[in-house]
Amino acid sequence: xxxxxFISTVCFPISHCDVxxxxxxxxxxxDEAWGWGRSEVRAVSLYVGQHPENDISGPVAGAQxxxxxxxxxxxLTLGTGTVVVDGVALIAEHGDxxxxxxxxxxxxxxxxxxxxxxxxxxxxKSIPIFCDKGLSWxxxxxxxxxxxCKVRGIPxxxxxxxxxxxxxxxxxxxxxxEPEESLSVFxxxxxxxxxxxxxxxxxxxxxxxxxxxxxxxxxxxxxxEAFAEINGEPGLNALFRAALAAMDxxxxxxPRENYTxxxxxxxxxxxxxxxxxxxxDGVLKRxxxxxxxxxxEIAAARSAGGxxxxxxxxxxxxxxxxxxxxxxxxxxxxxxxxxxxxxxxSRVMDLHFAGGGPDFVPTPELGITISRCxxxxxxxxxxxxxxxxxxxxxxxxxxxxxxxxxxxRPLLRFFAA
Numbered sequence: 001x002x003x004x005x006f007i008s009t010v011c012f013p014i015s016h017c018d019v020x021x022x023x024x025x026x027x028x029x030x031d032e033a034w035g036w037g038r039s040e041v042r043a044v045s046l047y048v049g050q051h052p053e054n055d056i057s058g059p060v061a062g063a064q065x066x067x068x069x070x071x072x073x074x075x076l077t078l079g080t081g082t083v084v085v086d087g088v089a090l091i092a093e094h095g096d097x098x099x100x101x102x103x104x105x106x107x108x109x110x111x112x113x114x115x116x117x118x119x120x121x122x123x124x125k126s127i128p129i130f131c132d133k134g135l136s137w138x139x140x141x142x143x144x145x146x147x148x149c150k151v152r153g154i155p156x157x158x159x160x161x162x163x164x165x166x167x168x169x170x171x172x173x174x175x176x177x178e179p180e181e182s183l184s185v186f187x188x189x190x191x192x193x194x195x196x197x198x199x200x201x202x203x204x205x206x207x208x209x210x211x212x213x214x215x216x217x218x219x220x221x222x223x224x225e226a227f228a229e230i231n232g233e234p235g236l237n238a239l240f241r242a243a244l245a246a247m248d249x250x251x252x253x254x255p256r257e258n259y260t261x262x263x264x265x266x267x268x269x270x271x272x273x274x275x276x277x278x279x280x281d282g283v284l285k286r287x288x289x290x291x292x293x294x295x296x297e298i299a300a301a302r303s304a305g306g307x308x309x310x311x312x313x314x315x316x317x318x319x320x321x322x323x324x325x326x327x328x329x330x331x332x333x334x335x336x337x338x339x340x341x342x343x344x345x346s347r348v349m350d351l352h353f354a355g356g357g358p359d360f361v362p363t364p365e366l367g368i369t370i371s372r373c374x375x376x377x378x379x380x381x382x383x384x385x386x387x388x389x390x391x392x393x394x395x396x397x398x399x400x401x402x403x404x405x406x407x408x409r410p411l412l413r414f415f416a417a
Contacts (some may be wrong), residue, residue, distance in 0.1 A: 002086040004326055005045040005075045009095035011057035016093045016132055019315045025064040028311055036316035041326045047075035050095050072115045083125045087326030088116055091132040102353040104191050110141040117148055130322045131158035134195050134342040142342045146335055157331040158338040162196040163203035165314040167301040176207045178294040183239035183276045185288040190263055190279055191349055197277050199341040212370035213270035217360035220351035226264035230278055242300040243290040258283050265348045340368040
């Protein structure tokens, strides 16, 4: 049986390390409904960088039969002096780290990734690496992570659970085949949940003929300007109403003061597609998406992830994708999607910090293309009602062919050394 090491910044209740590792070797009740059973890849080691008062790394590791090691190197080598695991899951989403001036948490993903690479290089071995959520707060570093894996032939998969959870209802292929404009609605933090909104939207939109063409411009509107645009521009407002209707919400009945924070950012893609993201914190607790096709038809859906009663079971679908990569030695989704999501969100935070504005700003650094993936079933779109758990769950993840990766323009030239 193949094995995997978990490398994490921290492990406390409901942290990403907890909700992923605590079901890895011994699944939780109801995980089967999300396509996760006894794994074909065994978790054997864990490194945790911080140990706050609510640290549960010991109990979680103990319950799963995983050994905790004091260094990243020892977690990869199991103390043998050579890398003996077959894959690595890097989880650097929580912990006590500073924010930059934009309000972006400076998680040490690149630093921990570099240590993993150092150990692999020293031993002369390449194994698949998964990086949870985005790549790095530093755009140059994010690109370097992707390039480091490409030159070494390391299978690299990254991102969040967003593209792999359940959406209700299923978005029809006729919409996904010819999207003209989309609107995603999200909640909570602009940066931490904005990533989910962007990555999930890209995973739908890259299914259009030709795949993702890259992003040529970006506009960010804040507060009253964002609210005025979402309600005043007819086409965008139609998408907004359709998206909220997926949650049985009517924007006309929601007082303005209920929106605790508003932000609207719009990407103009190279092929003319426009994708909007509206931060509507205070009025919903689900991710929503509405897409208008070139024929004028609009379809909308809501996310239906597992809640605290299931220990956030939608992470079981992400576990499945990680397991697949380690088992097959092939990335489960295009790393370019996560790279584009990382860079696109970073530019939003730049403009948000600068105050936003009505004009579109050129974004040549976002000229990343992604080949059409044909991976709709990765979304678990076909929902069903689970009598055992009483919540909406996807069917088991089908067998997915590894997608072809299509790197875009050389990007490091856009960033100073």
